[in-house]
Amino acid sequence: MSLATSKAVAHAFDVEAVRAEFPGLHQEVHGSPLVYLENAATTQKPRAVIAAVERFYLRDTSNIHRGVHTLAERATATYEGARRTVARFLGAAAPEEVVFTRGTTEAINLVARSFVRPRLAPGDEVLVTWMEHHANIVPWQIVCGEAGATLRALPIDDRGVLDLDALDRALERGGERVRLVALGHISNALGTVNPVREVARRAHARGVPVLVDGAQAVPHMPVDVAALGCDFYAFSSHKVFGPSGIGVLWGRPEHLVGMPPMLGGGDMIRSVSFEGTTYADPPNRFEAGTPNIEGAAGLAAALDFLAGLDREAVRVHEEALVAHAAEELGRIPGVTLVGTAPERAAIVSFTVRGIHPHDVGTMLDGRGIAIRAGHHCAQPVMQRFGLPATARASFALYNTHGEVEALAAAVRHAQGVFGV
């Protein structure tokens, strides 16, 4: 990209205009303007999302699929319309490839329970990486434990980069016993962007399917499941500016069609008698009970909001924020950045010598700055770096360079108070 083009893109992204769409950002905390750097945990909501949820409650409240009255038709149209929006957003071939779940965690559990578990025999293996969130570890541990199979973690280096040679070795050594590779698109603890397309290529060369935990990626980069070449892709609405309590599992139709349901109930059947039940086709087979209809409406509004922005300009803006934060924090004596992979996004994890991460978090909160302190639900990667916890600043499209400077100033202030 030429300098002129790059400037044009930077100019095209008006962060103040974006911030104006997020009412939650405009408040004071402990007398200071809120600086919200907790976006890897959850995101603030734009007006469009709030309005979509409100519209459902004010006008369209009804159950879906079975009613013949007008409100039921509207609710069904809202819900199934959201499925089409998600399919379009992910580059899925058809809306039927999109299963609504409660979130990323349930999506991964569904694949563990209904896709992997029936295939697992004693001695089989599931591969993950050392940098996974607990949501992409524990479901595999559960089914591996039941089947007498083994969960193997692929190593990462000191920067937080996945060792692809170790993947090759594990695939070769495991052979046909490897039933799945599961990895995060972006590490929630380190910010590493994993080469999922390359992982999928290598795994597929040996006939092994790949699940991608996209919870941290969807808000930050365009995702095209066809281009990635994965078999399953999971994400949560609330991390991409939508409501909590709903998420998505995208799956290849040839996988979904063979999967048994995880939950039984209404809306997932074709016919029921006491002699037996015939299940509905995907995706309904996996959506027993009344779903989160207003959540789907909000999620669709969030994805439309994001799609209406210049995503390349968003990416450039966020990349600049992360680089700025790494530079500002990195030059403070006593601050160590954790996770320095060349391909990183949205997340800066760090420690401050002489101040426990929880004290860093409390001190920053005193100046209105929200960050996360702890193990980030990724204890193995903390163990890998020999740390009980880190402080983590995580960015979204509405953050500013002024906020990065406030973060660095607050860390210096904490050092002053603690005398370190």
Place this chain on the structure above:
Amino acid sequence: MSDLRDLYQEVILDHNKSPRNFRELPAADRHAHGDNPLCGDVVTIYVGLDDDTLREVTFQGSGCAISQASASMMTDAVRGKTVAEARALVGQFRILLTEDGGPGAGLEDPAALGKLAVFSGVKDYPMRVKCATLAWHTLAAALEGRQEPVSTES
């Protein structure tokens, strides 16, 4: 702007930076291990007894300033007390941190807490109360001779 001085008082910051009695006690008569799995704070308390008196109390561990200072000040505060007195102080410290009504409310003798009163500010930070009480729960377990580790989450 909150400067958090009510939470991070000078004496707390001092004990965090230079914890007292921070060492293993190889000849301990009692010891117990405690952890807070939600935040990773860990502490081991060692007690040397002369009959019924806490002759020496030491600790080792890692965690936030509140947990470290609380453990450090506790080891100073209970040394020389009888087991019954130490247990009573554990109870008073818990009341200081967990009961509403302002500093001193519910306490039998607020003066008995002495310097430990600096922890009264922690009550306004519910997420941090377990940081302050971890060492105290662990001391109670050591005095009772309980062998299983203490956890804030069970």
